[in-house]
Amino acid sequence: MAHFADQVKITIDGFSLNVIHSDLIVSQKMADHHHFSFTWYYAPEVVIDPVNQAKALRRYMGAEVIFTFLVNGVRLMSKGIINGLVSIDRNGSPDGINVTGISHTIALDDMKKSRIYLELPLQNIVPGILAEGPSDFYQKEAISPTYRKEFKYLAQYDETSFEFLKRIAFRYGQWFYFDGMRTQFGQLKNSKVKLINNVSLEDFKIQINLTAHKISLGAYDPDNAVNVRSSAMKTSDGSRDSFSGIVGYTQGNISQPELSIGKHTSNAQDKEEIEQMVKLHTAGQDANSVYYSGTSYFPIGLGQVFTIVNGTVEHELLAIEITHLSKLHGNYSCEFKAIPADVTAPHYTDVEVFAKAENQPAKVTDNNDPEGMGRVRVKFNWGNGDTTSDWIRMIQPHSGGGKGFYFIPEIGEEVLVGFESGNIQRPFVMGTEYNGQNKSGYATEKNDLKVIQTRSGNRIISDDETGDVTIESQKGQTIAVIHGDGNIKFKAPKNIEFEAGEDIVMNAGKDVKTNAGQNISESAIINKTTNVGGILGTSVGLDKILNVGGDHNVAIKGNLNKEINKDHTLSTGNKIKSYSESGHETHSQTEIQNNSAESTRQN
CATH class of the missing domain: 2.40.50.230 (Gp5 N-terminal domain)
Structure with a gap:
């Protein structure tokens, strides 16, 4: 292993000299911010003026830092923002600055936001969010989501944009990371780094994890009013890595085959969604089956695919965590954690994650x-x-x-x-809910009124004080009142019409009164029957007209009395017959005339 002064180069915005440093650590992790720290010996003087140290603290807070790692032609760059400076005092004199910083992704983690995306896919949503950060924060070709379905409704709620992107990446199994210079979302980058164990690689370890991958989910589809279910013991298209295969093969040793009893999820509302959740969950569990770690003397970028040669065996891996190290000025190594490169979902996949909201x-x-x-x-x-x-x-x-x-x-x-x-x-x-600008208008001290009122003004009012129930029209006209004393009143500004397909039956315990301002018309296609237990009285202010199409029969058990103030005219188209069992009397204060066109007989 060779150490060269140019293996590690640090550039600080606004500082033109070579950055002398020690104890450099750059920590990088997927779906997270990167962090760095180092000690910076910023002044060449043996004795540093405290005034100059104070100037440095003020000047370089928030400055951009670029790290360049170059070993045997393998070059890697990373950048960040200084967010912490601590002065070093040694034996009473200034002696450099401890520098800490964070990746540019922090610009997306500045403030919690809430907004809604409708009828949009991730391919449109993600670039729009990243564009809110620094202008060189991302490149369009680096944003390539594998989940391409259009969201009918997707909400960012009380989350920073970074937290939202992280949640979406977890939920839909999308690769999300800062590669050191640009943000990647959806798919991965490739590299050509090949590490040989015990040559460019040390402390190589393989960690196999046997955990249950099975899942069974149930949900409700409100559009079709059906329950939807999906389940699986393990992924159907996982990694072909031999160690991952062992974990998949031995699933039966730690889990039962029963899948019919599952758990409820609110993250799916149709069959397609719940099947996608099951597929992603098992793929994410598969990605956690085996971890590779070690120390490399070649730079490895976060999210890069690289190859490890371990004797006659090669492992194609994906870097999910990287820590770049430079203990002394110039030398370089990095510690990595990796998973098989052919996994079909990120190791952090969590199909159950959602943003919690309150009423x-x-x-x-x-x-x-x-x-x-x-x-x-x-x-x-x-x-x-x-x-x-x-x-x-x-x-x-x-x-x-x-x-x-x-x-x-x-x-x-x-x-x-x-x-x-x-x-x-x-x-x-x-x-x-009512509010200060939209009140019901029916509030009373004793809460007496219960009201249903529509937009136009039609309303039903129940008054607990009087016991009345009132139905009113949109113009405030009372249509019906059910009084608390037992009375009911119907009122219409125009017509009231009753119509029944069969019978209409009206019963009154006492009187029935009918009043008309003008005419009363009754019509029966067949019969009309009127039964009166007592007296039937009829009073007519003008004429009474009776038209009978057939016979007119009158049966009277008592007397028939008629009083006519003027003439009584009786006309018939045929005979007139009058019968009496006792006598037949005709009286007149003047004369009685019987006239016939032919003869007159009296017996």
């Missing part, structure tokens, strides 16, 4: 559900970003096919939104 108010933006499921879209109170949801379901007192309680809030109204299992990806409307 919160929102405002309805749309209630015209294209599927007719009574759903609404809402806008959350998360600031000025994209915060409008997809169509979300709403709790009703009762629901079912062709039945239930169908009350949908109006656009602009406030609702309370909950989340299934606390998962930000699964919002639902719990109910509506």
